[in-house]
Amino acid sequence: MNTHKEVAADGFVIVGEEICQKIISRADAFGAVEAVFAAMARGDAYNFPVVREAIGHADALYGFKGGFDRSGLSLGLKAGGYWPGNMDKGLTNHQSTVFLFDPDTGRLSALVGGNYLTAIRTAASSSVSIAHLARKDAKVLGMVGAGHQSAFQLRAAVEQRPFEKVVAWNPHPDMLPRLGAVAKELGLEFEAVTQEELGAQADVIITITSAFEPLMMADWVKPGTHIACMGTDTKGKQEVDPALFARATVFADEIAQSITIGEAQHAVGKGLIAEGDITPIGAVINGTHAGRSNAEEITLFDGTGVGLQDLAVASVAAKLAREQGLVTPITLG
The missing domain is CATH 3.40.50.720 (NAD(P)-binding Rossmann-like Domain)
Structure with a gap:
């Protein structure tokens, strides 16, 4: 069953950081990242140009990474960046959120916390390279x-x-x-x-x-x-x-x-x-x-x-969260 078809009918879900940490394993991240790298090389997925800027406040870097995977049907972007002073506030320096959209309708399908996913997908990326090259x-x-x-x-x-x-x-x-x-x-x-x-x-x-x-x-x-x-x-x-x-x-x-x-x-x-x-x-x-x-x-x-890494792992998180009944769909009207 195509998960994105369901989403178009019943609204979007919010998958918070705690849920992501609970349901996404290193194996999940490895599989998602490996698959999207393969799709990119086949020409089945592509990243949009990256926007990354120093915003002139709090020494922060902020930007957007997005893309579309035709094979995985992942469409969206990650918005966020790096705030070097966050550690002093008890927060992670990297802050981000992933926005997923239904590729058939353009409707929002999920908002997914991106901090844990960024960490685990980055580790999965190097892990994929070790698996295939070391x-x-x-x-x-x-x-x-x-x-x-x-x-x-x-x-x-x-x-x-x-x-x-x-x-x-x-x-x-x-x-x-x-x-x-x-x-x-x-x-x-x-x-x-x-x-x-x-x-x-x-x-x-x-x-x-x-x-x-x-x-x-x-x-x-x-x-x-x-x-x-x-x-x-x-x-x-x-x-x-x-x-x-x-x-x-x-x-x-x-x-x-x-x-x-x-x-x-x-x-x-x-x-x-x-x-x-x-x-x-x-x-x-x-x-x-x-x-x-x-x-x-x-x-x-x-x-x-790349943005497609984020979308791939976030898509898995949204799918698992729905399947396990951890989220409630919301409609914007």
Whole structure:
């Protein structure tokens, strides 16, 4: 049964943060994100141009990401952004809401809290890249960044490879024990290291910061490493040395975003790689690109965060919430 057909008849639902946390698992998020990346690569889904602006108040970045997935019948947008002072107010720095619409009628079908979903879909994105690109024998996971998103990333990553140890670095070392506690909970050894030592040990590296300068240099990354660059989603942001792109086989969630607001913006700007050197991760999922070709190859995934990820996961949340009777349809009249 097409859920969106039901929605047109009985109004929209509001799916709050608590409900999202209750019903959406990492497996749900992984499946939704993997499917939408595959749809994008087939040409069955596309993202709308991103609007992202510094609003000149509270140092906030605010914007919109949207799109349409013909195969999943997800249509809508996520509105929200980053308020750096929120932690002091007991709130998450990232704040967002997903609006879903019935693609047959244009009527609103759901309002879905986007904070938890943004965290779990971002972790699912890097997790998908690890599943399809990292060496099967990867044992050491490197985490660059220890903020709110890092625990989501760690929990999702360890489900894809038999990791035994986590090595981590953060600009503010006092935040590392919290990430170490998550690693311990997962039964993994944890070590706080320098960035150079992280590169020397890690088989998979996830960067998840809000940096505007390279935190990992190309020479520090050993052959065979898979890197998921997950923090850069705005012009000017940067987490890794652009020279790393020249050493790696590069993949992205969406090439257009990767070269404009993603990590690849710097390497492309310096002429180290061209747009044609980047492959959509969906091509690997669909089997039209082989992905990793050998054990010595460095693979890099530029996860800029696309609106279709949000819509895919929010659509699952709305569907499950309806099925489980956790929401009551509302009409606007």
